Amino acid sequence: MQLLKLKGTFIAATAVVLVLWLLSLPPGAFTGDFWLTRRTLVLGTGVMAFALMSLAMVLAVRPVWFETPLGGLDKFYRLHKWLGISAFVFATAHWVLRLGPSWITRLDLFVLPPRPPRSADTSPGFNIFRDLRHAASEVGEWAFYCLAVLIALALWKRFPYKYFLKSHKLMAVVYLLIVFHSFILMDRSYWPEPIGPVLALLMIFGTGASLMSLFQKIGVSRRAYGKITQIDLHHGNDVVNVTIKLETAWPGHEAGQFAFVDFDDPEAAHPFTISSAWKNDGRLSFTIKALGDYTRTLADCLHVGQAVDIEGPYGRFTFKGERHRQIWIGGGVGITPFIAGLKALPDPDQDRPVPIDLFYATKLADPGFTSQIIEIAQRKGVRFHLLEEKDGFLTLDYLEAFAPDWKDADIWFCGPAGFGQALRRPMLAGGLPASRFHQELFEMR
Numbered sequence: 001m002q003l004l005k006l007k008g009t010f011i012a013a014t015a016v017v018l019v020l021w022l023l024s025l026p027p028g029a030f031t032g033d034f035w036l037t038r039r040t041l042v043l044g045t046g047v048m049a050f051a052l053m054s055l056a057m058v059l060a061v062r063p064v065w066f067e068t069p070l071g072g073l074d075k076f077y078r079l080h081k082w083l084g085i086s087a088f089v090f091a092t093a094h095w096v097l098r099l100g101p102s103w104i105t106r107l108d109l110f111v112l113p114p115r116p117p118r119s120a121d122t123s124p125g126f127n128i129f130r131d132l133r134h135a136a137s138e139v140g141e142w143a144f145y146c147l148a149v150l151i152a153l154a155l156w157k158r159f160p161y162k163y164f165l166k167s168h169k170l171m172a173v174v175y176l177l178i179v180f181h182s183f184i185l186m187d188r189s190y191w192p193e194p195i196g197p198v199l200a201l202l203m204i205f206g207t208g209a210s211l212m213s214l215f216q217k218i219g220v221s222r223r224a225y226g227k228i229t230q231i232d233l234h235h236g237n238d239v240v241n242v243t244i245k246l247e248t249a250w251p252g253h254e255a256g257q258f259a260f261v262d263f264d265d266p267e268a269a270h271p272f273t274i275s276s277a278w279k280n281d282g283r284l285s286f287t288i289k290a291l292g293d294y295t296r297t298l299a300d301c302l303h304v305g306q307a308v309d310i311e312g313p314y315g316r317f318t319f320k321g322e323r324h325r326q327i328w329i330g331g332g333v334g335i336t337p338f339i340a341g342l343k344a345l346p347d348p349d350q351d352r353p354v355p356i357d358l359f360y361a362t363k364l365a366d367p368g369f370t371s372q373i374i375e376i377a378q379r380k381g382v383r384f385h386l387l388e389e390k391d392g393f394l395t396l397d398y399l400e401a402f403a404p405d406w407k408d409a410d411i412w413f414c415g416p417a418g419f420g421q422a423l424r425r426p427m428l429a430g431g432l433p434a435s436r437f438h439q440e441l442f443e444m445r
């Protein structure tokens, strides 16, 4: 459902810019004259590329007011990705249309109609739009080449995440170059037309966002500092549980939200779900699995008293559903939001409990880790089901055996994307509305 909403937002944003640009065209922009039509298309593809890249830039700085309409930061980072890719597609078309005629002429491919003479601007004095045109054109071309390299690195999954993160920061510089290029070269007749104010706003917000990124101001107002007070290792499933006591203010969080955690080391902050429920005592826990280069080193590097910088909370995987019946499914370390969810549930004798089944599918269960979950689940009246890989995969048939009423429930899923798809598809085919399958995207790239 959230992905459908994202797709809708993406299509709507692209369509709005396109329609506003079409409404802003002077009469005769597509007259059949080769050079005039080509000029219109060069400008149009430029407008589209600039607008979509500006929106991507704004989303990059984690504006929290987009979280509710777009379903959380993990979701709108997906939208950021689609906007970036589409901006690049329009930028490529812009580059081909702009330089194509000179390639055709040079390669003698076919004969182009004669180019109409340019009207010379002979007004005296410095005219920013006239005198900087050549520089803006050169800057735009080089910015396009940089954009191509940065997008390729972002999409090349084998390129290590930490280098991707560093290279991606250069996007802010590339964006500022594109602002300069667009401001100077955009057709001045657009400014008083419907597209003009929209582009001006995008330029202002996009420039602000890129400056925030360059001066490392992203998320500063949502940062808190604390120290590690406890470290619990679970060797059976390579998980380390870290408890932190905050020394600065924390706005509180809902179960299922996540934060960017920086353990005061050279590594960039990583996103981890907060596996504790908020009790106003300044304590947060994170349950971290050794999944990659950095997380594999954590168990050996962390120590009690170590400083931690936390930015958040983010996310809308917060168990607010349509139905008075929920099924929670955690795959591997995807169990973390449910641990927080369990802790945040009222005791069954205090409130009318939502009937919940929690399924935990894992390669190999660590007895100490699992027994803690079982203990809280029992206390909170949640039915717990453990499935280790040696006993098979968690399929819809398996789930149905324990929760035959799944069609009446809200499904909350957190785990590998392929596992999510393998459950979501038959559930939707079996009649579950897409709006009731909630999925955390554990991947930000």
Ligand SMILES: Cc1cc2nc3c(=O)[nH]c(=O)nc-3n(C[C@H](O)[C@H](O)[C@H](O)COP(=O)(O)OP(=O)(O)OC[C@H]3O[C@@H](n4cnc5c(N)ncnc54)[C@H](O)[C@@H]3O)c2cc1C
Binding pocket: 074, 160, 161, 162, 165, 258, 268, 269, 270, 271, 272, 273, 274, 287, 288, 289, 290, 291, 292, 293, 294, 295, 296, 333, 336, 337, 441, 442, 443, 444, 445
């Ligand atoms: C919303 C969300 C919640 C998460 N919650 C948990 C949790 O509770 N417990 C847990 O163990 N894991 C969680 N993860 C996954 C965790 O962030 C990655 O496993 C971890 O960052 C991997 O880092 P690595 O360097 O060890 O692995 P690598 O092998 O270097 O990277 C593997 C993948 O991890 C992601 N990643 C790496 N570094 C970063 C970074 N700085 N920022 C964002 N993503 C990065 C990338 O997708 C990358 O491809 C969560 C991820 C997201 C997006």
